[in-house]
Amino acid sequence: MSSQISILPRRLRRTATVSVLVGTVAALMATASPAGATPVTGAEQPRSEVSCTSGKAGLADRLREDIQAVVGDATLTGRVSVALYDRTTGTTCAFNAEQRYDSASVVKVIVLGALLRQAQDENRDLTSSERTLTSKMITASDNDATTTLWKRLGLARISDFLRLAGMEDTVPDPDGYWGLTQINASDQVTLMQLLTSANSVLDDDRRAYALDLMNRVIPAQRWGVPAGAPSGATVHVKNGWLQRSSGGWRVHSVGAFTGQGHDYGLAVLTADNTDMPASVTVIEDIARKVHADLNGTTIAPLQEQRLQALPDTSDGSLVPDGNR
Numbered sequence: 001m002s003s004q005i006s007i008l009p010r011r012l013r014r015t016a017t018v019s020v021l022v023g024t025v026a027a028l029m030a031t032a033s034p035a036g037a038t039p040v041t042g043a044e045q046p047r048s049e050v051s052c053t054s055g056k057a058g059l060a061d062r063l064r065e066d067i068q069a070v071v072g073d074a075t076l077t078g079r080v081s082v083a084l085y086d087r088t089t090g091t092t093c094a095f096n097a098e099q100r101y102d103s104a105s106v107v108k109v110i111v112l113g114a115l116l117r118q119a120q121d122e123n124r125d126l127t128s129s130e131r132t133l134t135s136k137m138i139t140a141s142d143n144d145a146t147t148t149l150w151k152r153l154g155l156a157r158i159s160d161f162l163r164l165a166g167m168e169d170t171v172p173d174p175d176g177y178w179g180l181t182q183i184n185a186s187d188q189v190t191l192m193q194l195l196t197s198a199n200s201v202l203d204d205d206r207r208a209y210a211l212d213l214m215n216r217v218i219p220a221q222r223w224g225v226p227a228g229a230p231s232g233a234t235v236h237v238k239n240g241w242l243q244r245s246s247g248g249w250r251v252h253s254v255g256a257f258t259g260q261g262h263d264y265g266l267a268v269l270t271a272d273n274t275d276m277p278a279s280v281t282v283i284e285d286i287a288r289k290v291h292a293d294l295n296g297t298t299i300a301p302l303q304e305q306r307l308q309a310l311p312d313t314s315d316g317s318l319v320p321d322g323n324r
Contacts, residue, residue: 048096050082055090059293063093066289070282071095078248078272080282083185085193086264086294093290094186098169101269102250103181104240105141105315109191109254110170111178112138112213114153114161116206126209138213138238141221141315150178164201165194179242183252185267192256192265195236211236211256223280223310224253225266228288228300234259241276243314248272251279253287266290277307 050068054060063084071080081101084093103110112134119126126134133149136142150158155172162170167187173180195207195214202210214236226235237255244250251273256265268286273279284302292299 050093050095052084052091052093054086054092059089059091060093062293063091063290066293067093067095067286070285070289076282077274078270078279080286081185081267081269082286083189083267084264084290085189087197088261088263089294091264091294097186098184099269100169100171100182100184101252101271102179102242102244103183104179104242104250104252105143105146106183106188106238106240106252106254107178107181108137108141108146108240109195109210109214109238110158110162110167110181111146111149111153112210113165113191113194113202114158115149116202116210117161117164118153118157120203120206135213138210139216140218141239143315146178150176161201166190179240183269185269188252188254188267188269189265192236192254192267196256196258196263196265211258214238214256220309223306224283225255225268225287226253227284227303228291229257230262230291230295230297232260233257233262241279241311241315243276248274249276249279251276251283253280253283257291262295264294276310276312280307280310 050064050071052060052064052067054063067082070076071082079099079101080095081097081099082093082095083097085091115126115130115134119130130149133145136145137149155174158172162168162172167190169184170187171182172178173182194201195210198204215234217237221239222235222237224237224239226237229235235255235257237253239254240250240252242250248271250271252267252269254265254267257263266287268283270279270282273282281302288300288302291297
């Protein structure tokens with residue numbers, strides 16, 4: 001399929017404030033929910049199709065078919081959204097990429113980005129305290145560290161970073177529950193693009209710091225989009241998992257894969273599943289096929305042992321200024 005036509009949402013190609021190479025893309029139109037609106041339920045999931053485009057012959061068709069096999073499964077419960085870019089082959093894919101979800105802990109990369117931008121504006125390095133807090137927040141998904149940084153930054157600073165990054169559909173919760181920030185897959189891969197390419201929002205050293213933390217996420221939290229990643233790639237990941245009293249689980253995985261010729265990012269967001277392992281299975285089914293298609297390898301087997309070791313409680317607690 002020609003690389004001159006793309007189906008990705010406009011957030012994947014915004015370059016007014018972020019200088020990133022994603023190829024020529026056109027807009028995928030979708031109706032956005034108002035700020036603060038309740039995300040759609042599983043029953044309201046649009047019956048859309050996976051859209052892909054690529055500069056590599058046959059790749060878009062393979063990706064479309066493989067992703068559609070997962071998201072179009074009649075037994076699939078809940079909602080799922082996917083966004084993908086690969087700079088090496090000029091490839092993009094999207095499925096319901098504009099739908100909004102409660103962020104859970106993937107918002108922690110946004111908090112990190114806002115802090116790094118603040119330090120850049122102030123022409124300073126992170127303090128020792130800030131380095132400790134950011135390390136805990138990203139590598140171990142520490143909620144107390146996140147709450148501390150969220151309060152220090154304030155809503156205005158976080159919103160300013162989102163504006164600079166071109167993440168216009170990401171809306172922090174006005175009541176201070178950072179885990180209820182509204183996100184979509186399109187904006188999440190925009191953030192991965194920002195972290196993996198030179199731009200005016202974050203300088204090279206600050207981007208490298210963020211990517212290093214995402215590369216050092218503890219083993220117990222490296223499920224999701226890293227499933228099936230090539231051994232030569234450097235994996236940068238952040239996951240989030242949140243159970244709500246209505247609508248079941250929100251389970252997300254966002255990552256970038258760099259080094260040794262790899263330069264791509266993937267976001268898979270899910271909601272309304274009855275348990276966390278079911279959500280992770282969907283995410284990893286998509287990830288394993290994406291990695292295989294992009295790298296011309298066989299699809300890696302699903303690791304049942306890892307699924308059995310997943311936590312059975314939310315990453316966060318029902319407290320103001322925190323995740324819930």
